Amino acid sequence: MAKYSVENEVAVIAVDNPPMNALSHHVRKSLLKYLKEAESDEKVTSIVLCGDGRTFPVGADIKEFHKSVSKLGPTILDIVDALEKSKKPTIAAIHGNALGGGLEIALGCHYRIAMTNSKVGLPEVKLGILPGAGGTQRLPRVIGLDNAMQWIAYGGHHSAGIGASLGLIDRVVPQGGNIREHAILFAKAAVGKSLGQRRLSNISVPDAAKVESLMAKHLKEVSKKSRGALAPIVCLQVIKSSALLSYQEGLESERQGMFTLLASSQSRAQIYSFFAERQVSKWSVPGVTNYQNAVPMKVKAVGVVGLGTMGRGIAICCLRAGKITYVLEMNTKAQTAGVKYIRGYIETMRKRKQINDQQSSMMNNALIPVDNYNGLKNVDLVIEAVFESMKIKKEIFKKLEKVCKPSAILASNTSTLNIDEMASVTKRPQKVAGMHFFAPAHIMMLLENIRGEKSSPETIATIMDLGKQMRKTTVLVGNCHGFVGNRMFAYYTAESSFLLEEGAYPKQVDDVLLDYGFAMGRFQVGDLSGTDIGYKIRRERGLTHKQQPAGTPERKRGDRRYSPLDDFLYEKGRYGLKARKGWYKYEGSRTPIPDPEVRKMIDDFRKRHNINPRHISPEETLQRMIFPLVNEGFNVLDEGIAANPWDIDMIFQHGYAWPRHTGGPMYYAYTIGLPQVLKVIEERWKLAGASEPHWKPSKMLTWLVEHHGNPDINDWIKLYKERKSQPNSNL
Numbered sequence: 001m002a003k004y005s006v007e008n009e010v011a012v013i014a015v016d017n018p019p020m021n022a023l024s025h026h027v028r029k030s031l032l033k034y035l036k037e038a039e040s041d042e043k044v045t046s047i048v049l050c051g052d053g054r055t056f057p058v059g060a061d062i063k064e065f066h067k068s069v070s071k072l073g074p075t076i077l078d079i080v081d082a083l084e085k086s087k088k089p090t091i092a093a094i095h096g097n098a099l100g101g102g103l104e105i106a107l108g109c110h111y112r113i114a115m116t117n118s119k120v121g122l123p124e125v126k127l128g129i130l131p132g133a134g135g136t137q138r139l140p141r142v143i144g145l146d147n148a149m150q151w152i153a154y155g156g157h158h159s160a161g162i163g164a165s166l167g168l169i170d171r172v173v174p175q176g177g178n179i180r181e182h183a184i185l186f187a188k189a190a191v192g193k194s195l196g197q198r199r200l201s202n203i204s205v206p207d208a209a210k211v212e213s214l215m216a217k218h219l220k221e222v223s224k225k226s227r228g229a230l231a232p233i234v235c236l237q238v239i240k241s242s243a244l245l246s247y248q249e250g251l252e253s254e255r256q257g258m259f260t261l262l263a264s265s266q267s268r269a270q271i272y273s274f275f276a277e278r279q280v281s282k283w284s285v286p287g288v289t290n291y292q293n294a295v296p297m298k299v300k301a302v303g304v305v306g307l308g309t310m311g312r313g314i315a316i317c318c319l320r321a322g323k324i325t326y327v328l329e330m331n332t333k334a335q336t337a338g339v340k341y342i343r344g345y346i347e348t349m350r351k352r353k354q355i356n357d358q359q360s361s362m363m364n365n366a367l368i369p370v371d372n373y374n375g376l377k378n379v380d381l382v383i384e385a386v387f388e389s390m391k392i393k394k395e396i397f398k399k400l401e402k403v404c405k406p407s408a409i410l411a412s413n414t415s416t417l418n419i420d421e422m423a424s425v426t427k428r429p430q431k432v433a434g435m436h437f438f439a440p441a442h443i444m445m446l447l448e449n450i451r452g453e454k455s456s457p458e459t460i461a462t463i464m465d466l467g468k469q470m471r472k473t474t475v476l477v478g479n480c481h482g483f484v485g486n487r488m489f490a491y492y493t494a495e496s497s498f499l500l501e502e503g504a505y506p507k508q509v510d511d512v513l514l515d516y517g518f519a520m521g522r523f524q525v526g527d528l529s530g531t532d533i534g535y536k537i538r539r540e541r542g543l544t545h546k547q548q549p550a551g552t553p554e555r556k557r558g559d560r561r562y563s564p565l566d567d568f569l570y571e572k573g574r575y576g577l578k579a580r581k582g583w584y585k586y587e588g589s590r591t592p593i594p595d596p597e598v599r600k601m602i603d604d605f606r607k608r609h610n611i612n613p614r615h616i617s618p619e620e621t622l623q624r625m626i627f628p629l630v631n632e633g634f635n636v637l638d639e640g641i642a643a644n645p646w647d648i649d650m651i652f653q654h655g656y657a658w659p660r661h662t663g664g665p666m667y668y669a670y671t672i673g674l675p676q677v678l679k680v681i682e683e684r685w686k687l688a689g690a691s692e693p694h695w696k697p698s699k700m701l702t703w704l705v706e707h708h709g710n711p712d713i714n715d716w717i718k719l720y721k722e723r724k725s726q727p728n729s730n731l
């Protein structure tokens with residue numbers, strides 16, 4: 001709804017639709033009604049539009065998209081038109097955020113004033129759509145084509161100050177000012193002034209002459225940054241119309257672009273992702289606890305054990321979250337290097353203005369290097385981040401148990417190992433949990449939190465809360481080898497090596513993944529993270545080629561298919577980018593170049609095993625890489641390791657850079673259709689057999705297809721668990 005009042009001849013229309021003042025259908029109706037009322041009231045000389053509560057409207061109501069209500073009039077464009085056509089000056093008074101349709105209605109106003117700490121932007125592209133209420137045509141007219149392309153194709157939020165410097169905001173109201181009062185005074189002063197040039201649809205785009213070169217520049221950039229995504233490209237094409245066509249024609253091009261994008265599976269996937277990101281914080285352990293009833297412990301001081309790559313990144317996350325951070329590293333050289341790195345990173349953040357001088361000195365003061373376990377006696381929570389070895393981790397947990405205060409939570413940053421086994425060496429298993437950060441921890445957005453069998457509600461609530469304070473997408477999962485992400489991802493990696501054995505080469509596989517939308521292919525990623533990492537993990541599990549007793553078939557471990565190609569690569573000293581050679585070679589840059597030596601290694605391997613290489617189509621490559629991972633995703637859901645399909649999808653988007661416009665592996669499977677996915681998995685299972693158990697069709701997937709075909713992804717858990725809980729369900 002909206003609220004209407006008249007103060008000193010100024011009509012004030014305040015959108016009132018908590019929490020974000022989204023422009024839902026009922027709001028649009030009420031806005032237009034009050035606009036008409038203000039327009040026809042002779043006592044009103046000007047009109048202020050603002051938001052009640054937290055913010056100016058942040059855009060269309062995203063829940064309405066892909067539903068018939070979004071088409072119900074009045075549209076946001078009707079409101080924008082009414083504001084612009086008004087004979088009385090209209091002023092947008094912005095506080096909080098004016099985003100998407102919110103900024104579009106502000107662009108319909110003749111003037112815009114904004115609180116200094118408010119943000120403006122057109123982030124529709126992140127939802128796989130475009131600004132559909134004239135934003136693609138008005139923004140370039142006011143801030144220029146180059147800036148508008150930048151704003152709209154990337155969807156960033158910008159400060160009111162930046163907006164003012166570009167002419168979008170007419171006045172910035174300093175901190176502490178009352179935006180409503182300022183707007184009323186501004187509105188009074190605007191009465192009687194000509195509105196002609198204030199109507200943005202009347203003016204032309206200032207840098208229209210540069211349209212072709214700007215288009216080429218931005219197209220190149222978006223194709224690199226958002227590979228495979230449709231929306232940024234359509235956004236640019238539609239913005240281009242603002243320079244070449246009349247306003248009305250440009251609007252038609254916007255309308256067509258919106259139709260195209262709304263009809264695409266990408267917009268559905270991105271809107272799903274928007275809500276999924278928010279949904280994961282509403283965690284629940286059925287029958288035990290959930291985000292609403294568990295109370296987190298207050299964490300003031302954190303300990304980080306180990307100052308390798310992971311420990312450093314984790315320490316930065318803790319410092320940024322305002323924690324006193326004790327970093328324990330017993331090796332003096334490693335400690336000096338680690339602390340130097342952290343302080344250097346704090347300085348970089350300061351120079352980049354991500355933090356101010358005061359925050360920088362607070363972070364530096366809060367960093368406390370220690371070289372023995374006693375140094376951790378005062379912390380509220382410890383995150384162990386040492387090498388992936390159960391033996392070493394257990395030793396560390398025993399020491400932590402002795403020195404840390406009884407209330408302290410002991411967490412491990414393990415990426416695969418059993419949390420309960422670590423908990424078993426302590427006297428406080430209820431205070432043990434996993435906090436799996438992704439490298440580099442201070443950059444990657446994901447935190448996969450693992451609840452142990454005995455983790456208490458308070459422990460779970462605390463690690464979830466800490467993730468939130470670190471501003472990470474924090475997902476709660478259950479305990480098993482590899483948890484959700486690495487357990488599923490193992491099959492993606494395994495299949496990629498099987499593909500090499502059968503006929504593909506690294507670039508061929510990577511190209512398919514790049515076309516799908518990944519920023520990097522599996523082998524490029526392997527080189528970037530270092531082929532030694534996987535090798536050491538396999539060695540820890542006794543799997544590597546060199547650890548096998550004589551006579552062990554090269555391509556088997558136990559009764560399972562195994563590809564030793566990754567081991568051979570490592571044993572040749574091809575450790576990846578850092579060694580300038582891995583799956584590719586690197587000659588003076590980070591550009592991967594296919595290397596004949598790798599090709600020969602693969603060819604020799606095939607010859608030794610009498611494998612007749614065959615052509616593997618891009619379609620088969622993609623299915624072989626992604627479907628086993630999806631199949632395992634259903635097993636993970638069936639076992640309750642992940643609570644919801646969107647938990648898995650967020651893990652992959654934020655931890656493994658899964659292309660957002662596909663939604664994630666589970667949403668992608670839903671887009672393809674579960675029956676089609678199952679068909680491919682079943683065919684592959686027949687072909688591969690028991691030595692490749694990752695192709696064994698998941699019970700949950702099979703049941704869903706047999707009973708419901710391709711049910712809505714939101715219903716998967718409900719349908720399956722209902723059936724599973726029935727006696728004699730056989731599930």
Ligand SMILES: CCCCCCCCCCCCC[C@H](O)CC(=O)SCCNC(=O)CCNC(=O)[C@H](O)C(C)(C)COP(=O)(O)OP(=O)(O)OC[C@H]1O[C@@H](n2cnc3c(N)ncnc32)[C@H](O)[C@@H]1OP(=O)(O)O
Pocket residue numbers: 019020022058059060061062063070071075076077097099100101102104123124127130131132133135254255258259262275278279
């Ligand atoms: C043209 C021909 C086609 C014909 C048919 C179709 C007609 C289509 C008409 C087109 C008109 C287009 C209009 C416009 O161009 C399109 C848009 O405006 S799309 C929306 C753009 N805006 C955004 O993307 C902003 C989204 N919100 C945010 O980014 C953040 O919420 C925030 C504003 C930065 C604040 O962040 P936080 O403080 O962290 O808060 P939360 O994110 O947790 O949000 C709290 C709560 O609010 C819900 N919510 C937020 N924004 C919206 C929204 N726009 N609509 C609905 N709900 C929203 C969010 O989900 C949270 O809910 P909760 O989890 O608490 O339930």
